[in-house]
Amino acid sequence: GYKDGSVLYSRIIDVIKFARKFICVENITWTQSFAKLTWSRISDLVITHFLSEAVPDEASKLIGFQDVIRSTTEFENTLRGMMFISPDRKDGKLTQFVDDVEVHFAVRKRNEILVKARYILVQYDYKNPLASDDHGDSVVDLLFQPEKCFISKSALQLMKLVHGALKDACLSSARVAKEFCYAARDALLLYKAIVPVQLEKQLNSISPVAAIIHNDFYHLSQEILGLAFEYRADFPSGQQKLVVFVDLAPIFSQMADGILRRQIQLAAANLSEAIDGADGFQNTHQSQHCESAKFSIEQVVFILEKIHIMWESVLPRSIYRRSMFHVLGPVFSRITKDMLLIDDMAAEETLQLQGLIHLALENLSSLFLSLVENDDDEKFLDHHTWVQLDESIPSLKKFRKLAELLDMSLKSITAAWESGELANCGFTSSEMRNFIKAIFADSPLRKECLGWIVATPA
Template sequence: MADDVRELLLSTTADADPSTPLSAPDLRLLIDRLRLRSDPASGAHEERGGMRAVCSGGREGGGQMIDALDYGMAKVADSMMKHVLVPAISNMSVVVNVEVLEEGGSEHSVSVLSIVASEEKAVPNEASKLVEFQDVVRSTAEFENMLRSMMFSSPDRKDGRLTQFVDDVEVHFAVRKRNEIMVKARYILVQYDYDNPLESGNQDDSVVDLLFRPEKCFISKSALQLMKLVHGALKLLLSTKQDACLSSARVAKEFCYAARDVLLLYKAIVPVQLEKQLDSISQVAAIVHNDCYHLSQEVLGLAFQYRPDFPCDVQKQVVFVDLAPIFTQMANGVLRRQIHIAMNTISEAIDGADGFQNTHQPQHYESAKFSIEQVVFILEKIRIMWESILPRSTYRKSMSRILGSVFSRITRDMLLIDDMAAEETLQLQGLIHLALENLSSLFLSLVENDDENEKFLDHDTWIQLDKSVPSLKKFRKLAELLDMSLKSITAAWESGELVSCGFTSSEVQSFIKAIFADSPLRKECLGWILRTPA
């Protein structure tokens, strides 16, 4: 066979020089001569069949694929003559593997030529064009049959790699779409400006209803667009079924995995990208909390919404509910971290008051006042950042927890003062009133009111606040105790009023000892308090 190839090579090339590179037409002519020499009787018939196979590939949607298969014939001849360089077809996208099955002496007898096509450009970009691709499938089958008849391919039809490729066009389409979706998702997450979420586009689109709670919350445009990608990926399966009338289990899994991967990409990118903002009190952290909480609720409904569209044998594998706890934990973790940072920051501000001792001295009073002003400033800053972002119930619960720790800390520090001058009690009372007055806007944001335009701190409002923040009631009562007589304090204890505010027997006794000088009346009152059960 090697001698035949050399003879044909010399007769084909213009200058009869075997080292001269062949042009594409020369290679085509060489293939035709090889085919005619192997079977002269059927050569003409196969040539016409081959031309029909090539011509049929010119149909819409498959031209590129058929052109690649046509040039594959030239590539086969080039592989048979490895010592010849063919620049004319060196850039083709068809990969040729020559498998040597028999070896004899110093020469190899090529018995099988497997052509592996990787014409990804021919795969449709839209599900509606998958039907048109069936022309390419038929043409490819004809071409591969021709290769078998010419002994250029294995006679075993299971080795038909070209046919396998085009038969799996649905899978190639799904894989391509999955990759495109992931690229879009990553771009959305990386490019979104979390530092200015309220200034990017229409804010109304970012206010969404929670699926399982009668509330609204503000989410980032990135989370909104990610959910659109998720729904789009799952709707692609329905589109494939309707337009192509085909749907395999593997295709369904690709679309399902694409939707899951988009959601998991948020988990992988956002916490790392926004690590700095999440480690400080920020509006960005509140938005990330909302994103995670929104996603945790949305994924619960995906399976119910799209599972009927999946093939029966994979419907049980269409699972998203396992992602809900992941995003719920992320949301809770972000919120807990924010509350912890807020409490620590406020605690440091209160430390500057040095236990609120000696406030009758100007220097100590100014330090205590500055500390209270810092606390108010931090709380107001948190209110402004969270009130318009977090879900209503989440905001109230979180802010009530922070306020509870603040009032508990200040009340405890003031009750630990072991000796108070008369002027000092007035200064402490003034500091308490200063805090309450400056936090009025925050208090109003924590209560329900039918008329949002007529909010004010009336008796009913304070009752609601006392229920939400129990330590606030004790804090307010402490301001009254600082201006009450010894008998009034004793009577308040006996009536149970102080107990209902959260005071203990030891706290009341220590408070009386710190304010009032030792006297028979003080001993009598302390005895009454000691004997009266809480």
């Protein structure tokens, strides 16, 4: 071929110079008449046999096509200087063709990228993403955190498409790079537009899919921030600011937060409903009420374990822990509050309530262990583990202490209050007075102990 066309154009110019000198005898009017007769045919032949074949079919070849554009522009400018074509660019048929080719290539590539992005997002099966045997490559490193998380194949493929578009942009002219950049941006926005609507049902229920979509948005928000660092230096001059998608990063981050917040709210609502079934944990000395209270605790444990298994395998560890703390805190706080509001407890009731607390704690041991940093191969709930948990979930400390209080003597309870131990666990003076009145019959000792509690500030 003619590569950039300079050799072809040089030969055509030599022919035209010969015609101008020996046929038109340097007469401008004759030269222009000769041009009117021949230029349309010459330009058509150049387009058909050279320019059309030189049109690139991929971005990596567009830089080479810039040489064709330059030589074509120089060719027509030379012809203008020779008065062979009009100086007002009306006859710039070849330049118009090469300019249009670049625009059409850019727009076509942009549309191709968006079609691929939409296909990826619409066709991906989100129903059971964890069941696939080849989901190992879906566990990715977060860009700005030393953690991993599970993302969907669609997010993985989408980022591959975005990276491909930006790599092509780095090899393209400024005009084409702009289109590739817009295509990458639009592909990301397609995820935000399509996936939440497509998976609305799953996002409005506690599901592993919702956790994965949270991860997708979270991962994409970090990847978006990294694009500028990765590609800006290689972008065509004057286009570097286009690759900085910083305005998209907070949008995706907020979407991730919103999805996770919704999951936590749904979990809280389910847990609250389960606790409601205990009817305030009153009258547990009666078998019917005792069974209801026990079933309520078992339901709470079931829901928490379900969330534990679902979230731990998917969410980044720091987000998993933080989310579980948000869920667990109100649970222990609510159960403790309900038990402390009981205004009269028989001796058998205190034992039943203590048993319910122990039931919850024992059945949640695997969940508790998943929330602490423990380097031991054989994990168990030791003192250090409980200290970590109590610091992260203050209401758990109070919940555990309540189990002890239900089996303590009046003097021991009073001494624990005076020492500040109970206040450190979150108990208030009012709660302790009501608790003592509910468990211990009226007596001079009870009156005296209540007086000490009132007199001793928390």
